[in-house]
Amino acid sequence: MKVLKKLYKQIFFLLLLLLFAGHSFSQSGSDLRINEVLMDNDSNYVDDFGQRSAWIEIFNTAYNNVNIAGMYLTDDPKNPTKYLIPKGDPVTVIPQRNYIVFFADNHTTRGILHLNFDMKNSNYVALYDVNGRTLIDEINLVRQIPDISYGRLNDGSEFWGKLDKTTPKASNYTGKIVTAGEEFVKMDPYGLGMAMIAMSVVFIALMLLYLVFKNTRRLYTLDLKNLFTKEKIMIDINENQDITGEVNAAISMALYLYRSELHDHEETVLTIKKVARTYSPWSSKIYGLRNPHR
Amino acid sequence: MENSGTYLTFIAEHLNQFFSYTSFANFTFGHLIMICVGLAFIYLAIAKEYEPLLLVPIGFGILVGNIAFTPGFQIGIYESGSVLNYLYFGVLQGVYPPLIFLGIGAMTDFSALISNPKLMLVGAAAQLGIFGAYAIALFLGFSPSEAGAIGIIGGADGPTAIFLASKLAPDLLGAIAISAYSYMALVPVIQPPVMRLLTTNKERLIRMKPPRAVSKTEKIMFPIIGLLLTAFIVPSGLSLLGMLFFGNLLKESTVTKRLADTAKGPLIDIVTIIIGLTVGASTQATTFLTAKSVGIFALGAASFVIATFGGVMFVKFLNLFLKEGNKMNPLIGNAGVSAVPDSARVSQIIGLQYDKTNHLLMHAMGPNVAGVIGSAVAAGILLGFLA
Known part of the structure; x- marks a missing residue:
């Protein structure tokens, strides 16, 4: 019994360990990351208006679409709500594991992807959640060589550096x-x-199942109150109550025959069963369509 | 006169154009071969009753998929926007296999397994076929993802094979699915020689203890614990394992009879019809008849043989450690390949050939359903390692 008690404790702690092991990932706005920033754009990426300006790339690390609308981008740590990303435009929906690029050109009249700051006097970029208070991601940059961007070495990873x-x-x-x-x-x-x-x-997977179900009858008949007390007498009440499948099959067959046999004694005896016809207005002749109007 | 000549030319041109749209104009030798394969499937299903629920839809699907046509009219299964393409979406995206697993869970009785949990290990050993076929496929030059998808044929589980192939090698899906279902149907032909070869007459006569009665609580606990233990180890198999155990809980809880009846009845029937027809139709000769497909068929047969070998030999190995009276009949080892319930039936038939009173069916059902769990776990591992 001591061995058994030890086994139960081990299983209990194993399950606890499994429950708290690892960590889970949520899929929401918090999955967005500032992924790459180019501060000095001399001969690099051109926007839809043929202009070159600083740009900020945001990466959606999640495996579902995330709408960035309503969140804030800023280059000023004291003003987290500097640029509100407008709602209602489909371009703000970032598909799974995909990107969106904002141009820091201080030309908001060119569309919602053009920010109201230009990063000429700031080395800081941050993304805030829709409440304007929850910081999603931020980066302090060093002034870059023109046309060389600074970004995460792998999309969404922790490590930043100059990109080739x-x-x-x-x-x-x-x-x-x-x-x-x-x-x-x-x-x-x-x-x-x-x-x-x-x-x-x-x-291992099936061995675990084997171990659990080898002891399963004992597990569910376990008296938890006595498990952690010193004095305990466990009686395996089921030990001598094994009923084989054959006995069960015989009992089931007897029950089946008892329920399904309609004859009172044997097949030659006629049993008369009362058959009642239930009334329904749907089958009533008085509501028939062919009745003459009165 | 001149007008009538122009008219006849006009009619002839249009008749010619009409002919170019017919199947006769687009028919190739490959289509003929595939139609013959489809007819063979239908014959095996109806005349020989080999897995008719699968082979009839697949066989007819092969006929549907190999009616030659002019591309561009949204007819074929590979043409975006066609009806067949919409139905095929569920295969490509792995939607149907978990639904089938839900139904399998709702119709499977795990009692044999719970009453003799040792049998779970037999189900694990028979997964050797998957990794044997994987190694041979690698050797033959298939890419790792393709080899993984081909290997799963050895799991003898159609939905699992389709699920994994859709993730790892969508281009080979048709060949893998057809191969898996064909060999599942041919289990009564493939397995007996291997079983006879690996067992002695004395071993074939081993009588096993009748399974004990399993309580309702144990049956309810099984899907819950089974899910937690297996899915924690292989979360990538969650959609298959989750649905399998969920379906089983619907059945065993006895309070959701309506849901269980739907899962094991209309739902699985509908999905089987669609999956069978679309998988069959995906064998369009123009895309299907390649050297790779032939290789996949050969590997499929090899994987079934290796899986049977693994199961039978593992029972013999276990017997070395079991006391007299507790020993297992190695003829149930083949059932570990899943292919529910055909491989268990093979155990029963072969067992009866040597002892007319030795019924192995109930014992073989244990490794049989363990094989379903084992192949889903194996699929999860391959997905985790190779995707």
Whole structure:
């Protein structure tokens, strides 16, 4: 019984561990990140009006669309609500894992993607949530070399640096992308590692189920009050109450026959059952369409 | 006279144009081969009763998909905006397989597994076919994602195969699905020789203890604990595992009978019709008949053989540690490949051939349903590693 008690405790703590292990990710405005900034644009990205100006790229790290409308962009830490991103324009919806670029040209008449500041006198950019108080992301920059942008080395990652190429509305990582599968095969060209790891995981998953259900009857008949007390006498009440499937099948068959057999004694005896016809106005002849008007 | 000549030319031109739109003008040898395959499926389903619920829709779908046509009229399954393309969306995006799993969950009785949890390990061992086929596919030059998608055929689970192929190798989806369902139907042909080869006469006669009765509480606990344990380990298999266990809870709770009846009745029937027809139609000869498809069929057969080998040999291995009287009949090992309930039926039939009173069906159902869980877990692993 001591062993059993220990096992229950282990399972209990394992489940607790599983519950609190790791962390979850929400998918909302807080998933937006300032991804890349170009402060001095001499011969770089041109806006729809053929003009070059500083620009700020925002990246949606979530796997669903996020609408940036109603949020605020600013280059002044003391004025978080400097530029309200207007609502009602479809361009403010950023698709999953996608980008939006704002031009810091102080020309708001050119559309909602053109900000009311130009970053000539500021090295700071911040994105605030719709309440104007919750900071979503901010970055303090150093004055850059013209046409060299500063951004996250991988989209949405923690690490910032000078980027080899400016990549407005595109991934900041410009090297060769190797898929997880290709990387795996480089290390495991014959698939043996995959077979061993994957089979182990399948076994662990089903082994856990096996361990739980090996003890399941004891688990659900467990007296929790006595589990953590010193004096305890556990009686396995079910130990001698096993009923085999064959006995169950016989009982079920007997019950089935008892319920479904309509005969009183045997097949040669006629049983008369009363059949009642229930009344419904839908079938009543007096409401028929062919009755003459009165 | 001149007018009538012009008129005849006009009619001839239009008749010619009409002919160019007919299937006869666009028909190729590939279409003929695929139509023959479709007819063979229908024959096997109706005459031999091999998985008729799957092979009839798929076989007819192959006929539908291989009626040749002029592209551009939104007819074919691969043409955006066509009706078949809309229906195929659920296959490509992996919508249908979880719905089928919901129904499977609602119609599966896990009692055999709960009463003898050792059988879960047999279900795990039979997943060897997946990773065996994966390794061979890599060796043959398939890309890692393609190899993963092909390997899952060895899970002998159509919805899982479609789900994983739609994520890892959508281009091969048709071939993988057809291969998976074909070999599932051919389980009674593929498995017996492997089972006989790997077992001795003495082993085939082993009698197993009758399964104990399983309480309602245990049955209710199973889907809940099963989901938590498996999905915590492989969250990428959540849509399949979640639906499977949810369906089972609907059944076992007994308070949601209407929902369970819908899931295991009309819902699964509707989805099976659509998935079968569209998967069949996706085998359009122009896109389907390639060397890769032939390779996938060969690998599919290999994966079933390896999976059967894994299951049977694992039971023999377990028997080394089990006391006399608790030993398991290795003939139930093949059922670990899932292919519910055909592979369990094979265990029963082969078992009866050697001892007319030794019924293995109930015992084989344990690894059989464990195989469903195992293949969903394996799919989650492949998705996590290769996507």
